Amino acid sequence: MKTTFEDRLLVELREEIERREAVPVPAVRRRLFTGRRLVLAAATCAAAGLAVVLAPGTPAESPAYAVERHADGTVTLTVKDQDIDVEAQRELARKLSPNGIETDVQILRPGYVCKGDPVIWARTPQGERAPLLVLQWNRKITLHRGNVLVFVNRNDRELPYRVYVYPTEADVEPCVPVKPKPNRS
């Protein structure tokens, strides 16, 4: 009897279940990001004339991050320097891909943030109001096969202000770009 695409896909999915059952993978059920670091980066620093404030980092010659692979298939990503640009993020994506970890590098248009991102309003030396973004990073992140690592970058592409890990692709929350507005003056 002739099989269809749906039949052949089912065969592969059944084999995938059997593979997983043979080698149990630790369950990851929650967003791995657990806290917000109160380090601020200017959302529109060029226009606002504000400096980006960074946490103390390692010397410039050190790599921005370390990737450590473990026997159980997990990967530990240790961030040494938050100043990891888009190109370095893409390079990291290539390194993580063989471990079944997908990396999504998002770049926002100038002046936009993702809906729901915490924004703090400050005043520039000229007295203008300017949004500051809270950097949302973990120093050490454990990644499992199937996890999706999402970098959200401002348009300058120099520094992600948010790095989240989602257990699976199905859990990834889309970034809805919005222009931040102060509540009141």
Next chain:
Amino acid sequence: MDGIRGGPRAAARDPQLFEEFYRRHVEAMTSFLARRVADPHTVADLTAEIFLAVLDSADTYRPGRGSETAWLYGIARNVVSSERRRVARETVRDRRISGRRLLEPDDIARLEDKLDAESPGRRALAALERLPAGERAVLELVAVDQLTVAEAAAALDITKVAARVRLHRARKSLREEADPAGVDPRGTSLSYVIEGTGGEA
């Protein structure tokens, strides 16, 4: 009754139960995709992605938050969104199961027929692009994918009341936008969306 015995969690560990789950939903999922993408190869790839995501996230299903169908549509929406982001950035995805590799000429012809059959749905979805994202999401699931309001609410992880409000606003916006003479200059099926047969919880 909507769900299978033991729910998605059991299905993700038992090939026999998974087959039951898969056979129950695969047709609806390929139709869902055929309303959102325009070529059979992408339909095949994303069908594989959806069911792999089911295996990955079966532990996240909570019966109290909605039916198995609603949960699956929530996954399908995320897979399609992720694909659109990927295409927008022209990034390459390392697919664990390549759906298109499993396609044979007969499958492609059959999926192309399905894509043709779903073209009014694709035009209707295109007509919704100007709606706010939250309203559009509810209207898509209810009017185009024929979910109930309760299922759409569960798929989007919002309350039924919020879903009804968004649905009402979306339909109102589209009615106001529709050509009073009944001629749609874009050739879209706005009436199909405004009067969608779904929508009852």
